[in-house]
């Protein structure tokens with residue numbers, strides 16, 4: 031195949047679909063995704079309810095306007111988190127797809143982009159770039175060859191990679207977290223091949239591995255959890271703590287994990303040794319109050335009280351042994367360095383015509399809608415910028 035497009039979007043996740051909806055319909059667009067359906071991860075967000083954004087996000091209004099424009103009603107839960115009014119993540123995907131289905135978009139599902147190269151460069155894997163070079167502007171070649179691998183189970187042995195040509199590319203392949211949704215981190219290689227630096231990536235918004243005594247896994251408790259690095263408190267979060275066979279989890283624990291990372295050159299296994307968590311099981315009581323108690327039972331459950339004596343109720347120290355892996359992480363820490371990207375347009379400063387959106391970037395937020403907000407806003411900006419550039423008189 032030797033097709034030619036104005037724009038190619040790599041990744042039909044949150045940021046890719048936001049970008050597609052922000053691209054002028056007159057532009058000939060291709061959208062490629064490893065999955066067989068668009069927006070697969072969106073369906074799993076917010077426990078199936080899709081926590082779209084958060085009132086603390088500076089560009090909240092951009093997201094609200096975007097979804098209202100598509101016809102989606104949104105409500106706030108009173109604690110800053112926004113959801114679709116129906117509380118149904120599949121409605122978010124449906125509404126994102128509503129106009130796109132009517133447009134003349136070429137969809138490539140179960141296809142993985144394995145290389146992108148400016149047209150004046152050779153494609154490194156499998157020979158020379160065969161893409162159509164019709165993107166001349168001011169006498170200069172402009173555009174990209176995009177090499178696409180068929181990863182469908184029904185693929186025939188004779189199927190060869192496709193190469194398409196696109197004048198602009200939006201790279202929105204997500205990060206490395208939750209690979210079951212197609213996000214295996216393949217986007218970083220594409221970014222590096224086009225000259226972009228990446229900081230070390232690590233799983234975030236996930237549980238913390240630690241040893242717990244018998245009888246404790248399975249218990250839930252309310253309290254605060256403080257992450258301590260090299261003896262100094264880093265951050266404290268309040269909420270429900272879930273004790274499991276692997277360690278501790280819950281949103282308040284997830285929100286501490288962006289801070290648990292190796293220093294440049296440090297082995298991550300050594301890095302974990304620098305951290306511990308301190309749980310306060312009785313944040314509404316003073317040290318004196320809990321100190322007078324004979325037993326912790328009454329503030330915590332009997333099973334927890336067998337582990338936590340009264341003098342430890344407010345400062346139960348647990349060494350961190352690791353964080354849960356990529357499979358259970360909700361987001362990626364680190365990624366493509368934003369210094370090389372114009373955040374007003376999302377265009378690369380290193381590789382003109384290449385735009386970035388979403389979790390592939392070294393931008394991460396806590397639970398509560400911040401990561402989807404990043405995906406929506408960078409996708410919207412990238413889509414608009416591409417349209418402006420392509421359609422300028």
Ligand SMILES: Cc1cc2nc3c(=O)[nH]c(=O)nc-3n(C[C@H](O)[C@H](O)[C@H](O)COP(=O)(O)OP(=O)(O)OC[C@H]3O[C@@H](n4cnc5c(N)ncnc54)[C@H](O)[C@@H]3O)c2cc1C
Nearest residue numbers: 041043044045064075076081143203204212388389399402
């Ligand atoms: C279980 C779960 C719940 C979450 N809940 C929330 C929440 O409620 N609120 C919130 O703000 N955030 C939530 N997040 C995080 C949020 O979903 C992500 O940050 C967001 O989806 C990132 O958007 P994205 O477009 O960058 O990537 P994604 O939405 O991950 O989409 C990237 C797409 O690119 C495709 N792709 C990857 N590489 C290639 C390639 N080489 N070629 C072709 N296609 C490729 C993938 O198949 C995927 O479909 C949750 C995450 C998980 C895992």
